[in-house]
Amino acid sequence: MRRFVFPTVLALTLAATPVFAVNPDEVLADPALEERARNISADLRCVVCRGENIDESNAAIARDLRLLVRERLVEGDSNGEVVDFIVERYGEYVLMKPNSSGANVVLWAAGPALFIAALIAGGLYLRRRSQANETASALSTDEEARLKELLKD
Template identity: 80%
Template sequence: MKRLILSSLLAMSLSMSPALAVNPDEVLGDPALEQRARDISIDLRCVVCRGENIDESNAPIARDLRLLVRERLVEGDSNDEVVDFVVERYGEYVLMKPNTSGANVILWAAGPVLLIVALIAGGLYLRRRSQAKETAVALSSDEEARLQELLKD
């Protein structure tokens, strides 16, 4: 019973940890450079997988990007220079968190602005609806007679 519990706990802990696609031949010998490469890779999106960063992706382009990041770090580039190089080459799409400058301000602001507009429109609609007067239309004698016939059946 203890083995079953321990094995299930081990399986759950492994399933909750992020799966990294970094191959052993990609790992740099210098632990500090490798950590910098991992920090940069977390913020770069795989252009094929879209929802994964390049450390998690098994796509060939992600491997190429991981190698490119490590190559630039070995050459002496700073973290920002490496990211700028990759963005210049592949576009802003590779950033997991796009910049909040230029035309991207419109994209960042669109969600909150539309939420505020929807709340105002909903509030105005409910206000007008609560202030509207109910107008009851009286039935004619023919309509009243027909209604009574329908209700009797």
């Protein structure tokens, strides 16, 4: 049993660790530039995979973006210039953490604003409900007799 359990647990553990999709032919010879490329790539979203950054994605567009990042770094661009170049080409969607300025302010503020509006609406509803007069009318004698008659059956 141990011969089966240990390899299985080991295989599952290794399968659960993140595997970077950077191919050996993409790695830069300069370790400092490669480190910068990895830092930039970690903040760029794959436009196909959506939830993965371009370092983790195996999509062809992610490979193109990784190569583009490295190409721009070799040309001497700063990290900010590389990110600006890619955002200019692909839009702000490629950023894992979108900017909180311009039109995005509406998106960033919508969640908290709707939550506060829901709290206010819920509070008003509960307040009105507790203040409502309960006008439960009692049954007339005929209605009580009819109810007793129906309940006997």
